[in-house]
Amino acid sequence: MSKSLRWIWLALILISYNLSYAQELRQKIQGIVRDKVSFQPILGANIVLTNTSDLSTSGVISLEDGQFLIESVKLGRYKLTISHVGYQAFTIPELLVSASRDVYLTVQLDVGAMVLEEVVVDAVIPEQHISMLGKQPITAEQTLRYAATFYDPARLSISFPGVATFNDQNNNVVVRGNSPNGVAWRLEGVDIVNPNHLTNAGTFTDRPVQSGGSVNILSSQLLGASSFLNGAFDATYGNAMSGVFDMTFRDGNLDEAKYTAQISLLGLDFAVEGPISKKKKGSFIANYRYSTIGLLSSMGVELGDEAITFQDLSFHVSTTSEKGSTWSVFGLGGNSRNEFIAERDSTKWEYGKDSQDILFKGRMFGFGISNRHPISTKAYLRNTIGYSILDNERTAFNLDSAYNQTPRSFDENTSEILSWRSELSTKISPSASLSAGFHFSHIYEEIFSESMPLNGLIASGGGDSWLIQPFLNLTQIIGKRFSYNIGVRYLNHTLSEAQSLEPRMSVKLHVNDFNNVYLKYGLHSLLQTPGTYFYSERDLNGNFINPNETLGLTKAHHFVLGYNYSINESTRLNTEFYLQDLFDVPVSQVSQSTFSVLNQIEGFVFESLENTGSGRNYGIDLMFRKTFSNDVYYLINASFYESKYKGSDGIERDTRFNGNYSINFTGGKEFKKVRADFEKTFGVNLGMVYLGGYRDTPIDVAQSEIQGRTVYVTNEAFTIKMKDYARINLRLSWVKDRPDYTRTISIDIQNLTNRENIAYSYYDTEVQDVVIQNQLGIIPILAYRLEF
Numbered sequence: 001m002s003k004s005l006r007w008i009w010l011a012l013i014l015i016s017y018n019l020s021y022a023q024e025l026r027q028k029i030q031g032i033v034r035d036k037v038s039f040q041p042i043l044g045a046n047i048v049l050t051n052t053s054d055l056s057t058s059g060v061i062s063l064e065d066g067q068f069l070i071e072s073v074k075l076g077r078y079k080l081t082i083s084h085v086g087y088q089a090f091t092i093p094e095l096l097v098s099a100s101r102d103v104y105l106t107v108q109l110d111v112g113a114m115v116l117e118e119v120v121v122d123a124v125i126p127e128q129h130i131s132m133l134g135k136q137p138i139t140a141e142q143t144l145r146y147a148a149t150f151y152d153p154a155r156l157s158i159s160f161p162g163v164a165t166f167n168d169q170n171n172n173v174v175v176r177g178n179s180p181n182g183v184a185w186r187l188e189g190v191d192i193v194n195p196n197h198l199t200n201a202g203t204f205t206d207r208p209v210q211s212g213g214s215v216n217i218l219s220s221q222l223l224g225a226s227s228f229l230n231g232a233f234d235a236t237y238g239n240a241m242s243g244v245f246d247m248t249f250r251d252g253n254l255d256e257a258k259y260t261a262q263i264s265l266l267g268l269d270f271a272v273e274g275p276i277s278k279k280k281k282g283s284f285i286a287n288y289r290y291s292t293i294g295l296l297s298s299m300g301v302e303l304g305d306e307a308i309t310f311q312d313l314s315f316h317v318s319t320t321s322e323k324g325s326t327w328s329v330f331g332l333g334g335n336s337r338n339e340f341i342a343e344r345d346s347t348k349w350e351y352g353k354d355s356q357d358i359l360f361k362g363r364m365f366g367f368g369i370s371n372r373h374p375i376s377t378k379a380y381l382r383n384t385i386g387y388s389i390l391d392n393e394r395t396a397f398n399l400d401s402a403y404n405q406t407p408r409s410f411d412e413n414t415s416e417i418l419s420w421r422s423e424l425s426t427k428i429s430p431s432a433s434l435s436a437g438f439h440f441s442h443i444y445e446e447i448f449s450e451s452m453p454l455n456g457l458i459a460s461g462g463g464d465s466w467l468i469q470p471f472l473n474l475t476q477i478i479g480k481r482f483s484y485n486i487g488v489r490y491l492n493h494t495l496s497e498a499q500s501l502e503p504r505m506s507v508k509l510h511v512n513d514f515n516n517v518y519l520k521y522g523l524h525s526l527l528q529t530p531g532t533y534f535y536s537e538r539d540l541n542g543n544f545i546n547p548n549e550t551l552g553l554t555k556a557h558h559f560v561l562g563y564n565y566s567i568n569e570s571t572r573l574n575t576e577f578y579l580q581d582l583f584d585v586p587v588s589q590v591s592q593s594t595f596s597v598l599n600q601i602e603g604f605v606f607e608s609l610e611n612t613g614s615g616r617n618y619g620i621d622l623m624f625r626k627t628f629s630n631d632v633y634y635l636i637n638a639s640f641y642e643s644k645y646k647g648s649d650g651i652e653r654d655t656r657f658n659g660n661y662s663i664n665f666t667g668g669k670e671f672k673k674v675r676a677d678f679e680k681t682f683g684v685n686l687g688m689v690y691l692g693g694y695r696d697t698p699i700d701v702a703q704s705e706i707q708g709r710t711v712y713v714t715n716e717a718f719t720i721k722m723k724d725y726a727r728i729n730l731r732l733s734w735v736k737d738r739p740d741y742t743r744t745i746s747i748d749i750q751n752l753t754n755r756e757n758i759a760y761s762y763y764d765t766e767v768q769d770v771v772i773q774n775q776l777g778i779i780p781i782l783a784y785r786l787e788f
Contacts, residue, residue, distance in 0.1 A: 172212030176578060178242030
């Protein structure tokens with residue numbers, strides 16, 4: 001370890017000791033209760049706090065301005081329930097209270113009779129109705145508790161039903177058999193570009209992907225009311241086929257400055273938050289991270305044989321006026337780099353890549369401003385404008401016997417989104433609410449990809465386009481047992497001149513206090529990737545053209561039938577049956593081809609396409625969940641599914657992502673030691689993943705040798721089922737709470753048994769045979785965290 005890092009470790013430890021002094025450990029919980037639709041404060045809401053260890057309770061009632069305060073709260077985990085006549089009860093089953101800072105909640109209650117099922121969330125999720133499997137919360141506390149998430153909200157999502165990892169080197173997710181390209185990212189309500197470092201990590205061709213990367217730029221320190229959606233989304237979401245990461249930033253501390261410092265084998269983190277104007281109830285929060293991932297390589301941990309560096313910054317500033325209007329300014333940015341430099345000793349070259357120099361550089365930036373303004377006691381208007389940009393550049397060289405460089409390939413792409421979302425929400429009756437608005441996005445894409453000398457120009461082009469998406473969404477509760485949501489969204493893409501009118505609906509029946517069933521439907525559509533739109537080929541006159549520029553949208557009908565059973569206050573069983581019928585899928589214009597964009601990952605195509613393909617995904621997701629009680633929690637998921645597609649040959653085949661089944665376990669237990677002036681908590685958290693192997697296509701070794709590249713037997717597409725994937729993750733944490741600070745020492749171990757899971761196969765020109773590339777082996781991450 002370098003001398004500078006040793007000094008950082010020492011400084012953090014000395015700070016933790018200097019902050020300690022003897023006094024009883026107590027904290028406070030405060031917040032505000034609002035009507036979700038009108039955003040008006042609610043007077044007289046009942047707030048009940050239950051300790052999940054000893055079941056002791058306390059409670060208060062919200063004041064005229066909606067504010068509430070619970071003082072002298074012991075440290076630990078609590079169930080918080082907020083209720084009011086005419087609203088659905090709101091429950092946070094796993095609220096963590098620590099010594100380092102008080103808890104501030106902004107709670108929004110949905111309309112409805114109190115006898116209805118509670119709105120159950122997993123942390124500070126004020127705007128989400130987490131009652132269906134298709135919408136799962138993502139919280140900062142989960143990223144710190146679940147094993148081997150590495151503080152990444154995208155990696156956390158593989159704990160959810162129907163969601164599977166694709167490759168350990170990246171955070172791409174396969175949702176119900178769909179390509180990761182069908183996942184969209186949203187921040188504070190607006191669409192953003194891919195917010196990940198090293199977007200080429202773990203891919204077949206080492207080129208960037210549409211929605212994933214090695215590490216998420218969004219800092220988990222700032223996470224607010226965030227969630228992951230799959231299945232049939234309501235009309236407020238568009239341009240997504242399989243999943244949506246709907247992320248928001250939380251407000252900073254309103255009373256005093258607070259700090260978080262962390263050093264780990266992944267990097268250095270430092271966060272600061274505090275008030276900016278107590279009169280206007282303003283706050284700020286920011287986090288900076290710098291990677292030290294090179295330490296892992298120096299310890300002998302295999303991370304893909306490349307030198308990796310990254311850094312990022314996220315921030316959020318918010319204020320609330322006396323009239324209840326809220327303003328927020330938010331942003332994030334990061335740059336990353338990975339570099340592979342060949343050994344200047346050719347006797348050490350074992351594989352084809354060993355004779356290459358490869359450099360990948362990425363840069364992402366996003367910025368936005370949002371305003372939520374009450375326009376009456378029954379309605380509010382929210383406007384958000386955001387801009388984001390992603391630049392990637394990859395250069396590869398071949399080395400000759402004298403180690404001179406010869407260009408091998410060059411890729412450069414830029415994506416920009418300027419997005420404006422405006423939404424008016426109003427209560428049209430005590431039991432019904434209406435949301436109407438639009439989402440305008442100006443999209444700029446520029447791409448250039450060239451492979452020398454084999455393929456030549458692969459993709460070249462760029463241009464501006466508008467994505468116009470107005471929407472309307474109605475929610476109503478009828479009587480004490482029935483509720484529905486119905487809406488419509490229109491999508492128009494000016495580049496391809498494609499459009500879609502998309503109805504959405506869901507109905508839910510509360511059979512009794514313990515059982516409910518629901519049905520969801522939605523028509524969804526998705527733009528094609530830039531590598532698809534801007535594929536280049538020569539016309540009859542020898543000029544380069546982009547024949548796929550006018551491709552239409554990929555579309556799908558989503559059907560979901562679900563059942564929820566509440567076994568007791570902390571344990572639930574959820575089941576969803578689903579069918580996704582895909583149509584207008586781009587496939588080859590050449591008849592008898594097996595190609596379909598449903599199997600894409602990197603996003604490049606090598607031929608002209610047309611919207612005549614189809615696909616089907618269907619299956620069942622099961623979730624058995626116990627939230628924290630008696631210091632134990634667990635989450636067990638099982639998914640069984642089929643994922644099929646048809647190319648231009650009309651033959652139904654398995655997609656690349658048809659693993660058929662996935663099983664996940666996430667759970668843990670805490671052991672506490674309480675004293676007058678400190679508390680110690682030792683946590684053991686385990687994660688186990690078992691996935692059916694994805695599909696691969698046989699490699700034609702003879703043709704690969706002739707052409708000097710991997711050549712597939714395309715008429716046998718995805719007929720090989722790879723070995724099943726299995727991984728055990730472990731997290732051990734030791735938390736010590738003293739007055740005004742919390743210290744955490746933890747170790748996360750990904751792939752505890754060091755199992756060799758297959759990533760993909762390719763033809764290697766040096767070996768002159770097919771080589772199997774494995775995913776990551778065992779990775780230990782030691783971390784020291786101080787909150788004060």
